[in-house]
Each structure stands twice: as structure tokens, then as C-alpha cells.
Amino acid sequence: MLKKQVEKLLNEQTQKEAYSSYLYLAMASWAETQGMSGVAEWLYAQAEEEKDHMLKFIHFINERGSHAIIPAIEQPPKQWKDIYTMFNEVLEHEKFISESINKIFESAIKEKDYAVQNWIQWFVEEQVEEESSVQTIIDKLNLLDKGKSGLYVFDKDIATMRSKK
Ligand code: FEO
Numbered sequence: 001m002l003k004k005q006v007e008k009l010l011n012e013q014t015q016k017e018a019y020s021s022y023l024y025l026a027m028a029s030w031a032e033t034q035g036m037s038g039v040a041e042w043l044y045a046q047a048e049e050e051k052d053h054m055l056k057f058i059h060f061i062n063e064r065g066s067h068a069i070i071p072a073i074e075q076p077p078k079q080w081k082d083i084y085t086m087f088n089e090v091l092e093h094e095k096f097i098s099e100s101i102n103k104i105f106e107s108a109i110k111e112k113d114y115a116v117q118n119w120i121q122w123f124v125e126e127q128v129e130e131e132s133s134v135q136t137i138i139d140k141l142n143l144l145d146k147g148k149s150g151l152y153v154f155d156k157d158i159a160t161m162r163s164k165k
Pocket residue numbers: 017020049050053094097130
């Protein structure tokens with residue numbers, strides 16, 4: 001059985017992963033309307049991954065004898081100033097998620113819940129990868145000339161940059 005505080009944090013994380021999926025879907029949809037089909041493809045795939053993360057939390061909570069609550073999801077923004085702003089927001093969001101995962105780990109240590117400590121390790125590693133892959137995208141964007149031709153090449157390139165899972 002999960003301790004109350006750990007259970008609360010795991011359920012909150014389910015909501016955060018669900019929101020991540022919605023946020024990346026909103027970004028994908030916006031990018032698609034901007035003619036950035038490579039960026040949209042990357043974001044749609046990212047949204048699917050976040051849905052998988054949410055499901056991992058749901059199944060784990062239930063397997064540990066608790067009850068995963070399916071959360072309401074807030075509406076994400078509809079549009080972004082430009083692609084640079086959008087990817088910086090992705091990075092900030094992933095940093096926020098990493099902190100949240102770390103808090104679950106800290107709580108599991110405090111509560112001496114070894115099963116959660118062990119299970120959450122996958123997400124600790126996943127966050128290192130996610131932050132790094134988004135940082136790589138931002139580094140590439142910063143190397144571009146900010147004109148349309150640079151963005152065209154970037155859009156083609158990003159479709160090949162999905163992190164391997
Ligand atoms: Fe599920 Fe991108 O964190």
C-alpha cells in the first residue's frame with residue numbers, strides 16, 4: 001500500500017503528465033498551421049510519449065493497491081509568438097516535470113517506500129534524456145539564421161531527431 005503523501009504526489013504526477021501531453025498536442029496543432037510539419041510531427045510523437053507516461057503512473061498506483069484518479073485537464077495555450085519561444089517553453093516545462101519527479105523520489109525516501117524509489121528511477125533517467133533532447137533542438141535553432149530558409153531546413157531536420165526510446 002502506498003503512503004498517503006506518496007500516493008498524493010503520484011496522482012498529481014498523473015495530472016502533470018496528462019497536461020504535458022495536451023500541451024504538446026496544442027503546440028503540434030499550432031506548428032501544423034504554421035507549415036512546420038516536421039516540428040508538428042516531433043510534437044505529436046512527444047504528446048504520445050507523455051500519454052504513455054501518464055498511463056505508467058495510473059497502472060503503478062493501481063498495482064500498489066491504491067486508486068489512480070483520472071484528472072481534469074486544463075486547456076493549454078493556443079499559440080506561441082514563434083518557434084523559439086515555443087521550444088524554450090518546452091524546456092522550461094520539462095525542467096518543471098523533472099523537479100516534480102525528484103519530489104516523488106524524495107518523498108519515497110522519507111517514507112521508506114523502496115518500491116517507489118526503485119520504480120521512479122526510470123523517470124529520473126527519462127527526464128535527463130528529455131531535457132537533453134530539447135536542449136539540442138534549442139542549440140540547433142540558435143545556430144540558424146532566423147530567416148525562412150533556416151527554419152525550412154530545421155523543420156526537415158527535426159523529423160529525424162526523435163529521441164530513441
Ligand atoms: Fe513525461 Fe516529458 O515528461
